[in-house]
Amino acid sequence: MIHTVADLLLGIIKNELPKLDSAPVKHAPTIGDMYEGLSSEVLNHALPDGLGLRIVSGFACDDRGALSGQLDCMIVRGDGEKLPYVNSYVWHVKDIIAVVEVKKTLHGAELRDAIAQLNTVSAIERFYYQSDMRQSEYDNRSVTPSIRTFAEMTGNIAWDGEKFVPLSHEEGALLGALLLEQLSSVRVALGMHGFKSERAFRAAMVSYLEEVVGKVGSGPTDFPQLIISGSYSLAKANGRPFMIPLIDGWWPFYFSTPENPLRILLEFIWTRLDEMYGFGSQLWGEDLETEVARTLLSVRATCHEGREGWEVRIHEANNEDLAKAPTTEKWSPQFINLEEFILLDRLCRGKEVYSSDPELLSFLAAHGVSFDEITDRLVQTRLVARSGEGLRLIAKECHLAILPTGEYVAAENSTGRLTRWIQHRVNDSRY
Structure with missing residues (x-):
């Protein structure tokens, strides 16, 4: 089913995008509204019926009243506050399932702007889920998926059935990152047009990383779960749905792929919905083919002179390497x-x-x-x-x-x- 829906959504974009590109309007906010409208239409087709989910634009908030930047598309549950005289809402982060920041094109400056906008959401989420308020949310949502992902990645359990087991600093940081990844929203930067090659996309992300590395808000949980630039994607291997085991203590957490980006988007959103509502097998179809991760960034938690952070390792790949590498492989037990x-x-x-x-x-x-x-x-x-x-x-x-x-x-x-x-x-x- 996921392939069918992804192909449908790709068909919608291929059919409608030329109409937007050829529109005579030059007014930038109106152009932005058109691309956001197309994105909302695509997301509406992607959501299963009967869950009471909505797609709105507006702002994320928490109990302190902190607000994110203005967000193009949010997949939400529950109730939010409608702002007067505009079709825009303020929604609590605990009820936001996904956030999509939409760009007509996604190159250097647009990429930085999209990540910065999404980071206004992750900053609120980090405070909310790492504060005392998080306990009520942990009670309402099982963190078993994160515990399982940690075990798959490390080969060691973090929970013995009654309590968390003692972990090293590196393992504790990894588990904390996985828990935050599960509870926070799926953050997506969606560029309708973008880089003409996978290598150029990867290089742009490395350039961005070189600018922000070492600064607050540059850890692995601050990166969007998915960045789409035209036909290419950068995705996070956080176990929801993609998981890559640690390699010599390093977490290969970000990878690129030329696979249908809308299928990757569905994988992230449907995995989150499956964890929250439980769909079983009906969403996934045969599911006998898996994406091959072309790793871009690996990280490892560190603590030096009392300062905690993450080391980053960049995995280079030229056009020839990427052309030779498979994009998918047959699944096997x-x-x-x-x-x-x-x-x-x-x-x-x-x-x-x-x-x-x-x-x-x-x-x-x-x-x-x-x-x-x-x-x-x-x-x-x-x-x-x-x-x-x-x-x-x-x-x-x-x-x-x-x-x-x-x-x-x-x-x-x-x-x-x-x-x-x-x-x-x-x-x-x-x-």
Whole structure:
């Protein structure tokens, strides 16, 4: 379904955008209103029915009365305050699902302006969710998705079922960032026209980063979740929906892609709605193809002489590198061996897996594998994570299967993705 809707939205833009581009009006605010109107129309088509969601323009606020800059499009729930004599609203940040800042073109100056405008929202959100007021919001929205993403990224649990476990400074900063990413709005900068190459887009973001690095408001949570410039996107790998495991302690948090930008937009918005309202598998279709992240920026939390911050690493890529790199790949479950299958099955049945279990150690020794070796292999599946001296299942619905070939596979199957993959595999083997 997501591909169908994304293609529909792209068709709307391709059909309507030339009309806006050729309009005889030269009045800048009117031109801006036209592009914002088209964006609102596209977003309206993207929202599932029956949730009572609205698309408005206006300002974000919090309980202190702090206001953001004027925002082009907000996807909101609940009630806001309509301003007198204008079609504009003030909406509390806890009820804002997504914010879209719209630009006719998105190049250097426009890119900086769009990020600065969206940062007026993130500043309010950071204060709200990191203050005492956040507790009521945590009670109303489960932070389980962030806990799971942290475990997938690091291979270690942060919550033992009753309390948060002790974490290093780097891990604590990462978990805090993931929690804020889940609770805050999806912030999007949308440029109808933009850079003519992916490399130029990446270079513009690096140029922006060089200007703001080291300043307040330049951490990973301050970057928009998605920036669209014409046919290219820069997206954040925050686990909602895109997740990239840590590499030597570095979080590859920002990547580029030439894939249909409206599909990327839907991925972000629908993932947020799914976490809030629970849609199951009907939104995602077959979901047997995944985007390949072309990493642009990696970060790592640091603390030097009492000052906390983030180190940034830039990943260069020229036009040739980007042209050779795949944009998508076929999804596949984890192919595992018998020992891994047995331990995963044990976890799926609610039983414990600990390094001090003599029966388990005897079984592994008989098969020529140590507990540490099988732990490393299972953690790499992103279905389990280390928990003290044992392993804990972190997948929402971990399913196992033995293929007709005798191979063992395992995967997250909460959306039915593994079931669909097996059906395709079986059908293909008949020919």
